[in-house]
Amino acid sequence: MLFDQAIDIPETLKGDAVSVTLMEERARYNLRIKSTDLTEFKKLTGLKLPRKINTSSAAKDVTCLCVGPDEWFVIAEAKSKAKLDKLLAKASNKFVCSVTDISHRNVGFEITGAKASRLINVGCPLDMAIEAFPVGKVTRTIFESAAILLRRTGEESFQIECWRSFGPYLRDFFVRASRDF
Amino acid sequence: MFEIHCPYCDEKRPEIEFAYAGEAHIVRPNAQDQGEMSDADWSQYMFIRDNVRGEHCERWWHQHGCNMFFNAVRHTVTDKFVMTYKMGKSRPTAKQIADAKK
Amino acid sequence: MSAFRKSGRGMVDASKPVNFTFDGKAYQGLQGDTLASALLANGVHLTGRSFKYHRPRGIVGAGSEEPNALVAFDRGEGRVTPNVRATTLEIFDGLKAESQNRWPNLKTDIGGFNNIFSMFFPAGFYNKTFKWPASFWDKVYEPFIRNMAGLGPAPKSSDPDVYASVYGHCDVLIVGAGPAGIAAAVAAAKKDQRVILVDEQAEPGGGLLSAQNVEIDGMAAQDWLTKSLTTLRKADNVTVMLRSTAIGYYHDNFVAVNERLTDHIPSVEPGRSREKLHRIRAGKVILAQGGIERPLVFNGNDRPGVMLASAAQTYLGQYGVAVGNEVVVFTSHDSAYQAAFELADANISIAAIVDIRDKISGDLQQAVEARAIDLILGSSVSKTSGKLRINGCEVYTASSGKKQSFQCDALLMSGGWTPSLHLWSHSKGGIKWDADLAAYVPEQANENAVCVGACNGNFGIEAALNAGTKAGGGRKKFKVKEPEFGSGVVLDHLPNYIDSSKQKAFVDFQNDVTEKDIKLAVREGFKSIEHVKRYTTNGMATDQGKTSNLNALEIASKAVGKPIEKVGLTTFRPPYTPTTFGALAGYRDGELFDPTRKTAIDPWAEAQGAVFEPVGIWRRAWYFPKDGEDMHAAVARECKATRDSLGIFDASTLGKIEVVGPDATKFMNLMYSNSWTTLKPGRCRYGLMLREDGYIYDDGVVARMAEDRYHVTTTSGGAPRVYRHMEDYLQTEFQHLDVWLTSTTEQWAVIAINGPNARKLIEPFVEGIDLSKDAFPHMAVREGKICGVPTRLFRVSFTGELGFEINIPSHYGRTVWETLFEAGQSYEICPYGTETMHVLRAEKGFIIVGQDTDGTVTPHDAGMGWAVAKKKKDFVGMRSLKRSDLIADGRKHLIGLLTDDPNVVLEEGAQIVADPNQPIPMDMLGHVTSSYWSESLGRSVAMALVKDGFNRMDETLHVPMPGTTHKAKVVKPVFYDPKGERLNVV
Structure with a gap:
């Protein structure tokens, strides 16, 4: 079945200073669980949920992001979806928790390059200095009128996710702003 | 634009991530109390607010952040935040507010 | 040359x-x-x-x-x-x-005739004159004022330029790149802090650019400037922003800085941003904005050629321009002498220095004599002459009564100096009166901020350098050779022999406010400086009173008879200088003004030529016109096709919230007026949500997916507020419940299939779900696959026809839609938009929250008392529903209306009365909430909120509309298939 994110990234966003790409299909889950169950959860699923809010832990194909006191996103490559569906269903049966598949709720962008953080600061008010927003830090925040999930994957690389219908708005903002770079 | 300390994220975040959510420490009467309350008492709970001039306990929602509601003490004349604290903690004492200002 | x-x-x-x-x-x-x-x-x-x-x-x-x-x-x-x-x-x-x-x-x-009749334009002229008669306002007064008033031409077309904006962060933000700001930046740079230095000019340096005969640490001032700027430019942690004005200073050290990018460039490639608004959050703000010289308020002080002494100094020092050949200097402050000397040393003739004071320092006196300049002490300029430029002035010595005339082509004035407190004032920093300076200076800071140099009242380059260094965290002390800054006096009124009513002594040049105006305002009873400001408009022009405020204050305080520090300074407001709307909008023009949310199926609708309507920030297909159809024809066709055979509708914008946890049912029972205890997994129920005040807040079908899992739908526009409402109660009042909420609006694309052939259409594509009538009854939900992708399939109907709502992960939405549409050709499938959806639901009397309700309608008012559980102990809104006002007689009820003339479609919002012949004002009974042409019924139908509506069945009411008043009969608001038999087609 055709997977249609309906967002074209124009050539202008493939520059040396900053480059924006659309992330491929992903498996995404919203996970709500009590922090007291995290150790047992890891035993059962092998997923390490970071305890500290606004941090993330990346295993080889799965990233777990803590975005609230009892809230995580589990984001993985699409090929892992069947496996994760089973694992998380198992966890659902064992723990008092909430697992919701949100794979198609979001679209994601990867932003890389020396001016990546400047592009983010066009619409996001957070301080992107490496000390203030180190690699691995993650948070929900805003980019102008769009709510985003922001994660730093490297000194000059970030991932931004937003709800599907806000994707073209972010893309258009990136196109406009990158003209000034 | 203020920077507001979110007690759950434990960091200062820009005001536009937050939404105001009304006066704090107004407890919703439980089912039994609701049944026994007069219309006048109920309207007091529903509609009447202190509108203080000075330090005001109020609720904020870190809508575009950790998604948590929390409480804040804010001065209604200077608009400044004095302190923020997690939902469920009791109203700060005068001393706690004074300490927070230091 | x-x-x-x-x-x-x-x-x-x-x-x-x-x-x-x-x-x-x-x-x-x-x-x-x-x-x-x-x-x-x-x-x-x-x-x-x-x-x-x-x-x-x-x-x-x-x-x-x-x-x-x-x-x-x-x-x-x-x-x-x-x-x-x-x-x-x-x-x-x-x-x-x-x-x-x-x-x-x-x-x-x-x-210019206004000038001749200026005695008729005193303070408050507009307030006093254009009052009466009221009918003159539109036709006479306003056009007159609009022609005569106004500053500059308003643009007539939309701005073709583009603008930019960005957030910035730093440890230290320094406003003003004069000696104080540069010294602060150099010191802060050494501390390894992130430093941003902004200056509104194209060249950094401030007063150093024109400084003559100044040595800093043994170096010429300009050399020190060059050296310091090189240091700053080399430092990785320093950003120097020129042509950048700090226009506003907001809470917690948030400063807006507007950078002008292209206005100084002759030809700019299209698409390049003209200005960029930097929204900077700083750890510390150092304000080094300098000071502004005050004009003197004397008769004829607005004649072209009369200017500030310091300005003449700048024009000579920074631009190499002589402001005149024959110059008179008129001052109450020592600093103007330096201007006179610099001009004289550049071979510009100084006709005289006129000083208000009777005595000046010996050093100054010597320097004047050395240059053989005519010095007239204890005197003032009593009038100036020249039509379009000054050509002479008269100097009056009050003690002797002597008058002397001078020819001149420029007159330099200095009334002392005002520290620039604008941004400090934005930040709500405290100020105090400094009697020696005769000016307000900063006092208690309200933010982590400090004023240094002239804007702190510390004039002179050495003082600025040392204060700046200290503020930047350095310890260096500078040695500067510079002329002494000196001192001065301030007078509220300059002596003149000419009757004050015949004088024109301007205080605020931009708003044309004179000394007389301010005194008149005080005489007329305006004692507060804020009132005087508004009545005279002093300081309210685009310059925000930069040159005029202190002079106005001085005059007003004497007139009021209070010391100046008791009168207080008016508040400066952002922006510091006029700012383009483009800069404030930044990138957010046109398409970027707000997001336009589109569903996964939207591109298909666009390709089909759909007409769209905005619903919140969603855009939704409104109707699908064919072959030049108008909206009426298209909607009639879409309605008929759906009722006759098959309609397909994109319902993806419906809000969706997944409610999950062992206490999910308890939570649902608290949040909705219905009962959820009896709803079995696999079944759906219409849910009604109230606010705590008992009024309808939202509604939607809710499916119980499992014991501990609900798939809640909300109205398209209501999703964010319903989510917030639920989170709020969950986190604050119902914290004991183990349940969590996840917004899933965009996880699912929703395709609504309605019509007698709905089941036949989807059957071949569905796997793992028994679609038969008994196995999958109305108001049920099943999980399985459709077109090979997972689905949550609802059997629900918002049209009264057999209906399914197919939820599929949204990135598959368009393909599933296209597959079904293709297969539907054999049933003459018809895509329909929101208008047809509205008609079909209105024929069935289904409400739209926000259209048929308005935030003051209870479930009972809407005829939906059945959706309020009787046995529940508690739910949000329950207690309020028992308030006496909410159960009293005479409330408005939602009823149906059938017009006597079936072809008349009432206007939505039209008022309803019982007797159209009653005297005005009529007693309004209510209004029409929904009204459509029903193709299925061959007549119009309407819903309305009407006082005591339930007790008026079959009564005829009257609906006044333009041209005529229509009769309409009150009926139950279910017009089509009242028994609901059409849901049961096999």
């Missing part, structure tokens, strides 16, 4: 002439000139007419404080910026500027 250019001076490049026009006349300036310096170099002082009296006006200052020399800066079609200060406008080849407030031209201005 023009007559007034002094070669070899200043920062201008004599080898690079620049051609520009002013009022259509060609001039030449030099690279580095502002429009003001270039005009002065050409001997032009006259630059505009004043706001109220249309008096000829010239250049007063040399920076952003300029009140007079406002021009329209013309960059071509749609690119005229009014009210640009000539003193900050950099010239370039081809620059075009026009003077303002004059017609037909600057030298002959019809509006």
Whole structure:
């Protein structure tokens, strides 16, 4: 079945200073669980949920992001979806928790390059200095009128996710702003 | 634009991530109390607010952040935040507010 | 080289002439000139007419404080910026500027008659005159005021330029790159802090750019400046931003800085941003904005050629321009002597120095004598002459009564200095009166901020350098050789023998406020300086009173009879200087103004030629016109096709929230008025949500997916507020419940299939779900696959027909839609939009929250008492439903209306009355909430909120509409298939 994110990234966003790409299909889950169950959860699923809010832990194909006191996103490559569906269903049966598949709720962008953080600061008010927003830090925040999930994957690389219908708005903002770079 | 300390994220975040959510420490009467309350008492709970001039306990929602509601003490004349604290903690004492200002 | 250019001076490049026009006349300036310096170099002082009296006006200052020399800066079609200060406008080849407030031209201005009749335009003139009769306002007064008033031309077309914005962060933000700001930046840079230094000028340096005979640590001032700037430019942690004005200072050290990117460039490639608004959060703010020289308030002080002494100094030092050949200096402060000396040393003739004071220091006196300048102490200028430019003045010595006349082509004035407190005031920093300076200076800070140098009342370069260094965290002490800054006096009134009623002594040049106006305001009872400001409009122009505030305060305080510190300073408000709307909008023009949310199926609808309507920030297909159909025809066709066979509708915008946890049912019972205890997994129920005040807040079908899992739907526009409402209660009142919420609106694309052939259409594509009537009853939900992808399949109906809502992960939405649409051709499948959806639901009497309800409608009012559980102990809104007002008689009820004439479609919002012949004002019974042409019924149908509606069944009411009043009968609001038999087709 055709997977249609309906967002074209124009050539202008493939520059040396900053480059924006659309992330491929992903498996995404919203996970709500009590922090007291995290150790047992890891035993059962092998997923390490970071305890500290606004941090993330990346295993080889799965990233777990803590975005609230009892809230995580589990984001993985699409090929892992069947496996994760089973694992998380198992966890659902064992723990008092909430697992919701949100794979198609979001679209994601990867932003890389020396001016990546400047592009983010066009619409996001957070301080992107490496000390203030180190690699691995993650948070929900805003980019102008769009709510985003922001994660730093490297000194000059970030991932931004937003709800599907806000994707073209972010893309258009990136196109406009990158003209000034 | 203020920077507001979110007690759950434990960091200062820009005001536009937050939404105001009304006066704090107004407890919703439980089912039994609701049944026994007069219309006048109920309207007091529903509609009447202190509108203080000075330090005001109020609720904020870190809508575009950790998604948590929390409480804040804010001065209604200077608009400044004095302190923020997690939902469920009791109203700060005068001393706690004074300490927070230091 | 023009007559007034002094070669070899200043920062201008004599080898690079620049051609520009002013009022259509060609001039030449030099690279580095502002429009003001270039005009002065050409001997032009006259630059505009004043706001109220249309008096000829010239250049007063040399920076952003300029009140007079406002021009329209013309960059071509749609690119005229009014009210640009000539003193900050950099010239370039081809620059075009026009003077303002004059017609037909600057030298002959019809509006100048205002000046002749100026005795009729005192303070509060508009308030006093244009009051009566009221009927004159629209036709006489307003057009008159609009013609005469106003500052500059308003743009007539939309701005073709683009603008930018960005957030910035730093440890130290320094505003002003004069000696104090640069010293602060150098010191802070060494501390390894992130430093941003901003200055509104094209060249950093401030007063250092024009400083004569100043040595800093044994170096010429300009050399020290060059060295320091090199240091700053080399430092990785320092950003120097020029042409960048800090326009506003907000809470928690949030400062808006507008950077002008292209206005100084002759030709700009299209698409390049003109200005960029930096929204900077700083750890510490160092304000080094300097001070502004005060004009003297004397008769004739607004004549072109009368200007600030410091401005003349700047024009000479920074631009190499002599402001005149024969200059009189009039002062109450020592600093003007330095201006006089610098001009004299550049071979400009100083006709006289007139000082209000009877005595000056011996050093100054010697320096005056050394240059053989005529010094007149204890005197003031009593009048000036010249039509479009000063050509002479009269000096009056009050003690002797002596009057002397001087010829001059420029008159320099100095009334002392005012620290620039604008941004400090934005930040709500405290101020105190400094009697020695006769000015307000900063006191208690309200933010982590400090004022240094002249804006803190510490005048002189050495004081600025040392204060700046300290604020930047350094310890260095500078040794500076510079002329002494000196001191001065301030008088509320300058002695003059001419009757005060015949004098024109301006305080606020831009708003044409005179000394008389301020005194009149006080006489008329305005004692508060804030009231005097508003009544006289002093300080309310685009310059925010930069040159006028202190003088006005001085005059008002004497008139009120209170010491100045008791009168208080008026509040400065952002922006510091006029700012384009474009800069404030940034990137957010056109498409980027707000997101337009589109569903996964939207591109298909667009390709089909759908007409769209906005629903919140969603855009939804409204109807699908065929072959030139109008909306009425298209909707009639779509309705008929759906009822006859098959309709397909994109319902993806429905809000969706997944409610999960062992206490999910308890939570649902609290949040909705219905009961959820009896709803079995696999079944759906219509849910009604109330606010705590008992009124309907939202509604939607809720499916119980499992014991601990609900799939909640909300109205399209209501999703965010319902989510917030639920989270709020969950986190604050119902914390004990183990349940969590996840917004899933965009996880699912939703395709609604309605019509007798709905089941037949989807059957071949569905796997793992028994679609038969008994296995999958109305209001049930099943999980399985459709077209090979997972689905949550609802059997629900918002049309009254057999209906399914197919939820599929949204990135598959378009393909599933296209597959079903293709297969539907054999049933003549018809795509329909929101309008048809509205008609079909209205025929069934289904409400739209927000259209048929308005936030004051209870479930009972809406005829939906059945959706309120009787046995529940608690739910949000329950107690309020028992309030006496909410159960009283006479509430408005939602009923149906059938017009007597079936072809009349009532207007939504139309008022309803019982008797159309009653006297006005009529007793309104309610209004029409929904009204449509029903193709299925061959007549119109309507819903309405009507007082006591349930008790008025079959009553005839009257609906006045333009032209006529229609009769309509009250009926139950279910018009089509009242028994619901059509849901049961096999």
